[in-house]
Amino acid sequence: MTHEHITQDIFETMPIISPTVSNEEQARALGLDGDGDGDGNSSLRLLPDVLPAVQCIARARIPTTQGPEIFLHLYSNDMDKKEHLAIVFGEDVRSRSLYRRRAGETQADRMIRGAYVGKLTPGRRDADRDAATGAALRFDEATGDLVVEAGTTWTQPTLVRIHSECYTGETAWSARCDCGEQFDEAGRLMGLEGHGCIVYLRQEGRGIGLGEKLKAYNLQDLGADTVQANLLLRHPADKRSFGMATAILVDLGLADIRLLTNNPDKIIAVEGKRRLVHVRERVPMVPLAWTGGTGGVSSREVEGYLRTKVEKMGHLLSKPAVRTGE
Numbered sequence: 001m002t003h004e005h006i007t008q009d010i011f012e013t014m015p016i017i018s019p020t021v022s023n024e025e026q027a028r029a030l031g032l033d034g035d036g037d038g039d040g041n042s043s044l045r046l047l048p049d050v051l052p053a054v055q056c057i058a059r060a061r062i063p064t065t066q067g068p069e070i071f072l073h074l075y076s077n078d079m080d081k082k083e084h085l086a087i088v089f090g091e092d093v094r095s096r097s098l099y100r101r102r103a104g105e106t107q108a109d110r111m112i113r114g115a116y117v118g119k120l121t122p123g124r125r126d127a128d129r130d131a132a133t134g135a136a137l138r139f140d141e142a143t144g145d146l147v148v149e150a151g152t153t154w155t156q157p158t159l160v161r162i163h164s165e166c167y168t169g170e171t172a173w174s175a176r177c178d179c180g181e182q183f184d185e186a187g188r189l190m191g192l193e194g195h196g197c198i199v200y201l202r203q204e205g206r207g208i209g210l211g212e213k214l215k216a217y218n219l220q221d222l223g224a225d226t227v228q229a230n231l232l233l234r235h236p237a238d239k240r241s242f243g244m245a246t247a248i249l250v251d252l253g254l255a256d257i258r259l260l261t262n263n264p265d266k267i268i269a270v271e272g273k274r275r276l277v278h279v280r281e282r283v284p285m286v287p288l289a290w291t292g293g294t295g296g297v298s299s300r301e302v303e304g305y306l307r308t309k310v311e312k313m314g315h316l317l318s319k320p321a322v323r324t325g326e
Contacts, residue, residue, distance in 0.1 A: 059114025207239030
């Protein structure tokens with residue numbers, strides 16, 4: 001029996017189960033409109049009514065190998081036990097939950113958790129005022145909330161990337177996806193602009209986890225595409241949720257954003273029912289291998305991965321008819 005026949009037999013004996021659709025992203029990924037009436041107007045009905053409650057528990061300055069400094073924010077939440085991240089370009093992008101004054105805390109407490117203005121230096125004693133620049137933060141006396149004002153807190157439209165964790169693409173040099181490439185390119189663009197935010201969500205494998213993702217890779221080697229592989233494992237084509245990203249952006253005061261994405265469903269999901277975040281512009285993420293850029297991922301697997309995104313998941317991405325340099 002040939003390899004092709006063996007592969008075909010496997011797919012014929014494995015049931016493809018369409019999971020229960022619980023959010024807008026899953027509905028679109030599976031080709032459903034969410035209403036059951038086939039009119040494509042599910043709108044925001046399947047999006048969560050209430051966002052997760054997030055708390056920024058620590059922030060630290062990170063000098064990077066690429067040059068620009070970032071400020072890494074670590075978030076806890078009331079929805080899962082994972083620690084999600086915001087990678088922030090710009091010292092003046094401030095988390096409302098981190099900077100809120102707390103009863104009994106000292107200026108040292110504030111500096112240690114990262115709730116300071118300007119830059120920390122040996123011997124500094126005041127978190128709320130930077131002696132080197134004269135920049136000072138003000139707070140509401142009744143609530144302890146940060147007073148948002150020009151010069152100390154960023155409020156302009158900001159370049160944002162919502163990025164889901166991908167161990168294989170970011171750490172294990174995988175050429176099955178372009179996640180690592182997209183992560184690096186987002187950082188490069190934000191470094192050039194001087195402000196930006198990558199919301200890094202811990203939802204590996206489109207939400208199914210690393211173990212199931214590795215099983216999906218084996219199914220892909222047997223002939224399945226990325227959507228089929230998830231369904232064969234009894235998972236949605238896309239199990240991710242982006243309400244956490246919305247809550248983090250709101251906490252950072254990033255209400256007006258330019259979103260780096262090819263996924264139209266992500267725009268809907270990040271804005272949410274109440275539109276606490278407004279996507280002012282969609283900035284395409286075109287694979288570098290398609291534009292002649294350096295450092296892009298080029299492989300048979302990534303070509304199939306991108307093709308499935310376009311053909312089955314509705315991503316707004318068009319491969320050029322002739323590649324640059326051909």
